[in-house]
Amino acid sequence: MRQGSGGDGRAVDRRHLVSRKNKPEPGGRQAFGTHSHEGLCADTKWRGRIVIMRAMPHRWKPNVTVAAVVEQEGRFLLVEEDTSDGLRLNNPAGHLDPGESPEQACVREVLEETAYDFTATALVGIYLNRFTRSRTGDDITYLRFAFAGTLGAHHAWRTLDDGIVRTVWMTPDELRSCADRHRSPLVMRCIEDYLAGQRHPVGMIHTDASVLRGS
Numbered sequence: 729m730r731q732g733s734g735g736d737g738r739a740v741d742r743r744h745l746v747s748r749k750n751k752p753e754p755g756g757r758q759a760f761g762t763h764s765h766e767g768l769c770a771d772t773k774w775r776g777r778i779v780i781m782r783a784m785p786h787r788w789k790p791n792v793t794v795a796a797v798v799e800q801e802g803r804f805l806l807v808e809e810d811t812s813d814g815l816r817l818n819n820p821a822g823h824l825d826p827g828e829s830p831e832q833a834c835v836r837e838v839l840e841e842t843a844y845d846f847t848a849t850a851l852v853g854i855y856l857n858r859f860t861r862s863r864t865g866d867d868i869t870y871l872r873f874a875f876a877g878t879l880g881a882h883h884a885w886r887t888l889d890d891g892i893v894r895t896v897w898m899t900p901d902e903l904r905s906c907a908d909r910h911r912s913p914l915v916m917r918c919i920e921d922y923l924a925g926q927r928h929p930v931g932m933i934h935t936d937a938s939v940l941r942g943s
Contacts (some may be wrong), residue, residue: 748807758937790856790871794834795821795914797876797922803897804919805879810891811911812863817896817903818911819918820846822889829935830873838879840889844864845880850855850927852876876927925927 735912796819806817823839824830831848838846852874859868888895900923903916910916 740852750838768879790867790869792824793821793872794824794830794837795819795872796838796844796846796848797874797918798838798879799876799922800850800879800897803899803933804903805842805844806896806898806915807888808896809894809911809924810893812861814913815909817892817909817915819915821872824873827940829939831935833931834873834875834877835922838877841882841885841892843883843886843888843893845883846877846919847880848875848877848930850876851930851932852926852928853921855915855917857912859912861866864889870912870914872914872918873933874914874921875930876922 736898755759796805798820805820807820808815808817820838820841822833822841824833825836828836834848835846855870855872855874856871857870859867859870900919903910903919907916
């Protein structure tokens with residue numbers, strides 16, 4: 729760490745010093761240069777002083793996931809997966825990867841976990857859920873985008889994702905009767921919202937081209 733004197737004998741971290749050339753013109757607003765931080769007020773009057781910037785604190789972020797709600801003849805497609813808490817039921821679901829939209833992530837996850845092609849036809853809902861891992865005690869929050877859709881070709885030659893034991897088709901009543909085996913409360917909540925007719929256009933989720941660039 730490069731340090732110097734703050735004028736009163738205290739050490740000053742020069743990485744957080746604001747350049748004097750950024751001071752405002754008389755009566756004007758602060759003109760931020762390359763060393764500015766968003767935490768500063770644009771109306772700050774420097775009066776020629778050196779200002780020590782506070783470091784940006786760690787920002788909490790949820791884990792973004794996607795899930796598919798697929799119904800055929802009154803039954804829903806689920807996956808049975810091996811977890812640290814034993815075998816659990818989940819919608820075909822997984823994490824959003826860099827360089828893809830939520831819709832693309834859902835198509836990929838369905839293929840990887842069930843070996844089916846998937847076409848998203850509607851957004852069922854956006855859900856927030858907090859979860860504590862029983863083995864590690866990790867406190868995790870998930871932000872889930874759930875899509876309704878239809879299945880296409882089945883690629884029986886594909887090996888299912890790690891941890892996925894098999895795919896199963898279950899009625900709503902069968903699912904309600906085994907809530908203790910659900911991976912999270914969102915498994916049933918997504919299906920209940922689907923059964924209630926909740927649908928939103930897939931296009932309401934906008935993914936900027938900058939996300940997909942280089943993917």
